[in-house]
Amino acid sequence: MSGIHGGPDAQGVPRWDFSTNANACGPCPTALTAVQGADPQHYPDPGYTELRVALAAFHGVAAERLVVAGSASEFIARITAAVVRTGGQSVWWPALAYGDYAHAAQAWCLQRVNDPAKANLLWLCEPSSPLGTAEPLAQAVAGQGGVVVLDRAYEPLRLSGHCSLGADVLDRVWQLWSPNKALGLTGVRGAYAIAPLRGLALAQTLTRMAPSWPLGAHAVAMLTAWVQADTQRWLAQSRVQLAEWKTAQRAMLQGAGWQCLPSEANYLCARAPLPLNVEALRAQGIKLRDTTSLGLPGHWRLGVLPPAAQQVLHTAVLETTKETAP
CATH class of the missing domain: 3.90.1150.10 (Aspartate Aminotransferase, domain 1)
Incomplete structure (x- = not known):
């Protein structure tokens, strides 16, 4: 449910x-100040040009690979709809997983399959929810031919271990980031995804499917602060x-x-x-x-x-x- x-x-x-x-050390002072100082009188840039460039530089990827989202849950719903639009009929997610993967699949009548090789859409999460561990099937799932999404909501709050997928594999999957938990600002909704190197066509489709201004001024302020050095230093100390x-x-x-x-x-x-x-x-x-x-x-x-x-x-x-x- x-x-x-x-x-x-x-x-x-x-x-x-x-x-x-959420990060119990939060809220992050830098991010909180940015959110409180956001300008709610005006629309953000509808293309989020500066934000996308900043996020891309932070991750060391091309800006065209960035897709902004109203929240992680909004992106889950949107990419599920996009897969269905292109003929997708099946989905796979781990036995223990965030409920919105299933909720979106049910809303779009995707059939859950037990064999990742038969899925058009596949979900991973590391550290996983609810366990907070690596996903044992991550390597196998990431190598499938469907649309693979790695939910990295808890990566900034990883206290031990490391991601089980290397940089070359990460470039072949979608990476979904929602920093509000790490910043202790869960009331501010805002997320983004990094498309795989061969996922630019789907990235463009997802951008076209988005509503106007999926991010408000406060979300833009939070995500802009997220990539700043002061914020990352605070986050490291909080860990x-x-x-x-x-x-x-x-x-x-x-x-x-x-x-x-x-x-x-x-x-x-x-x-x-x-x-x-x-x-x-x-x-x-x-x-x-x-x-x-x-x-x-x-x-x-x-x-x-x-x-x-x-x-x-x-x-x-x-x-x-x-x-x-x-």
Whole structure:
């Protein structure tokens, strides 16, 4: 279900929000200042000329390979529609994956197949969601003949390991970037994709399919700040802090009897030792992410938060699970 998501809900913004993968060190000061100083009185350049040049220079690619998008989810929907328009009928995604891949496929009546070789559209994500690990089938999938998209939403928040695809392979797949999580600005929607070297025709099609001004002034400001040196230095420092917090959070969970799965990102999945009283936790301002909709029932995905939040979670779980203890 695409409607299931981390972050704020009908009860507002959780005080202790473990349900989102946003950078808990954020918001990034440079990016926040840029967004606050954006000019909302005027339309951005409809071609996003300067932004596309800046993004291309940051990644070391030609500007013609850049496609801007209202968000990662908007791009997922748009490229799915584009594949269908060119005769695509089938799609593949990992067993554990972001729900919008399936949502877009269902909206356009694409059939999910188990064999990547039979798919017209294929999805990868590294670090993956919900696990935060490398995709075991990445190399095999990237070599297929269909349209392959690598979702890199969590690459800027990788705390260990490295992408399993080398530079030569990356030039053969679409790379989808959505930096708002890394910058701690998830409320600002804006993303972009880098077309493969042989994907320029599809890039042009996707640009023609976009609505007018898919990015507003605030998204342009965020993405412009994203490639600046000050922002990248802040991000590197935040990864050091997140790694320390993650070590403590994993130790806290394991000490309380949780079974933690491996992760290379700023989040991890774990199974609680006892059933959780989700309503009671939410009433205390604590929100977790049930990973059932991501293909992993019986587990929770927890974003890495500071030690104070970890202690609140630990105490609350102990209190709210007393009545379920044998």
